[in-house]
Amino acid sequence: MNKNVITVLLSIGLSMLAAYGVTKSTENNDSPSQTSGESGVTKTINLSESEYPDLTYAAESAVPAVVYVGVTVTQQYQLDDPFYRFFFGNTPQQREQQGSGSGVIIRSDGYIVTNNHVVANATKVEVTLNDNKKYEAKVIGTDPATDIALIKIDAEGLPTIAFGNSDDLRIGEWVLAVGSPLGYQLRSTVTAGIVSAKGRSMNFGQSENPYQRQRQSNQLHIESFIQTDAAVNPGNSGGALVNKSGELVGINTAIVSQDGAFSGYSFAVPVNIVKKIVGDLIDFGSVKRAVLGISMSDLSPNLAKALEYDSVEDMMKKMKLSSLDGVYIAEVSEGGAAEKAGVRKGDILLSIDGFKVTNGASVQEKVNSYHPEDKAVIKVLRDGKEKEFTVEFQESASENGVKVAKGEVAFYGAALREAPKDVLARYGLSHGVEVTSLGTGRMQEAGASEGLVILYVNDQPVKTPQDVVNVAKNAKRSVYIEGVTTDGRKAFFGFGKE
Template identity: 35%
Template sequence: MGRRNDRASRSRETSKVLCRDRQFHVADRNSTRRRRISRVPTTTEVGEHSTENTMSTTTPKRGHTFSGILAFAILSAPALASAESLSSSFKEAARNVAPSVVHIMATGRADVAGLAGDRGPGVPFGNDLFKRFFDQLQPRREVWPPRPSASNGPRQSGQGTGFVVRADGYIVTNNHVVARAEQLTVRFNDGREYEASIVGTDPDTDLAVIKVDVTGLDPVEFGKSRELEVGEWVIAVGSPFGLEQTVTAGIVSATGRSGMGLATFENFIQTDAAINPGNSGGPLVNLRGEVVGVNTAITTRSGGSMGIGFAIPSRMVRAVMDGIITNGRVSRGWLGVQIQTLTAKLARSFGAPATVGVLIADVIADGPSHQAGIEAGDIVTVADGRPIEKPGDLLNAIAESAPGSTIEIEVFRDGTRRSFEVTLGTRPAPGDAIAAATPAADLGLTVERLTPGIAGELGVEPGRGVVVSTVQRGGIADASGVRRGDVVIKVGPTEVFDPDAFRATLAREDVTAGVRLLLQRGTAKHFVVLKKPE
């Protein structure tokens, strides 16, 4: 009993000590809070306080707490400085390019819309995966006669973006922004507005140059798109949904994107910078304020940004721009072949060790490749010193070479590698979008180039034939069973590979006697005869 009382007595004494300790620590924390609220102690004060209370059990806690805060502040300082430096880079880049960026307002007749208008610019036959973002405010789904005249036809308006490339009024934008416009107005960031005219367009890259009659403008500076690296910061400037001078930021997600069916020559920069309808034709800018691309298309299922946008690289933009401004058109090298993707089955059938390369499907008689000795069935692996892995690589390599220049082509043939010196010809002009949409010989149909993307949508082989873009209701083609989306492989006995060849071949035929077309619809082929009434 006495031991139990002793233990109880000791327990009470211990409790009192613990209570006093707890009260002391609580008071100390409150005291510390009051001091911190009134004033943050300096290092000297902390040191002095610690010295005076070396025997206190609470001093190390205060010292350690402040040391941790001080260490965190010291370590955070470089990160904060880095963030502020990055922010300053964004601000400076935006300021540099803002005076050069213009808002483009386009007005035209709805009836001039061709294939691009039917499917939404850049979207292969209704597939909404890829969508250019020229903001069509009154899109037309079909183009049927009777066609209204220019005076009474319905009007449609659109908007996009461009940027000044020369002080004397030259502006770069996308072809699909201006190709069908009858009137163009550009507005600068200071509110000035000018009427603009089209200098030239290049549907093969979806680029265009327009001009305003004014001097003393601030042109952009171009950067080197070939030096872009994945992960590099970029900003997009434009007028999404009409909100002019909008700046968004992101990184370069990928480079060299091709094979998407958006243009004949594709070498896109992919970015996650937010771009939306109205950004089309605007600049993609690095943090030095240099233009490295032209925003052209997005992948979307919602109509807006999903973090996947595509820009034409500045290297291609400059070449096209210079050609249009200097010569009114773009001249490109021409190899004189038809090419296709090298699949695993085809590679095995040709004895190729891998699917890297491009298969020559046909060689045009007396063309540059034919004269150099290249044959159908050859697999191109290198062109002008550049590795060739897919059709887009070869197309871009040849297009970037000047007509008349001689380049080395390496091919795989019959188990061996061979080299040929090819003197390039001049690539036949594709014809602009408006000319390509002119009804052929009043037969009631129009055709456009069969791109790889459209070919994939239709389930046909790319590079062979032209696709029917519109069919006039009640016209000759309609009465003969031609449908939009049919692929014209032959006109009479002659194979056609592009709209120019189609129109040239058709012009040689007697359409009053009847002209025979070989069409492909899906996997089925059939003939039709188009006969113009006498």
């Protein structure tokens, strides 16, 4: 009898110890748990304490590096008043308009990224830091196609935000929007939300906001927005979208609203696009935009109707599609990167360097991360079979308002080509790089002219456009150019990279 009692007590004791051990291990376990739904698909759910949405660290990390951007735009106008014109003539009058937005410090020496529509046509840009210090800013470069602009203030040791990876963002992930909504008085405002969608375009009709107005006036627009439900209002444009770690994952750009105020959703340019744009503006003075050379359509009921299928299901069956992820290649540019690689009209583009293509916006986002002459492996579906091709991207036909022909390179608003033999012979030269055309940019401002043959950049002889680009890229602060003008005279000029 005593032996049985002892056995029972030992069993109870061991059971209690086991239960305690399980409880403690569960409390301390930071590893993800897994659940299986009715479909049999296993989903990972991370229930560790670190995954709860405490956003204080992210906010405290981001706020010091987000600035208020005040803008002055001077406009000319003509008074429609006969009495005034009789006494004062037809002299145009000027008036100043004030605007504002936000910006993000990306380098401690004063480089700040914002939206192009914030600083477009500005005659004066003033930046106010989180500590209330004010600086006049210079516009380094703009890219209307992505609505990104780079400005700079003369300061050192500034707080910055580390770049994250926007490709890693997940639907439902917590994010913060930091900026100055509705003006100066609401500087350093932080709002929270989740990632509602990725790869969004802005084909929403006439929603009234500055980005949409700019979009309608600019032929090229590259859009693959991060959509969030973090509250964003006028003045937030150019501000930071950050993840829980306080890393920059996007630049807040637009809202969709009927009245111009926040009504549920906001849109940000992914930081992976931003990094490439600002890097090009710092290194080259213009954006080196890669081109794949295709026209494309999303896989959708509208496409099925256009291709005369009975339904989208009929299209999927006959094209042997397992899903509607991917894009239909409607046209392939003659002599373009895709055609040279072997891509055909009617192929379904599935991925680029392993990056899964879901729609046209995602293709734009990925292609925009490359430079001309970069290579990538693309996967397409053709006749129900997957095929891979290696493409070498080409350069866009237009950069910063200057046309760039085949074999030419954009450089600070100018188009450059290797000087032809007859041009070199005309001036008795053995080498040189010719300026074929000029648009707005540093070269024009410094005094360059069309037809100029560049001989030296920072005292280094140049033979090809890429030589010019490489020397300038390696220059720390300034670029000095020596060349010969069309009338045979020597030309010397320079400009700062900042």
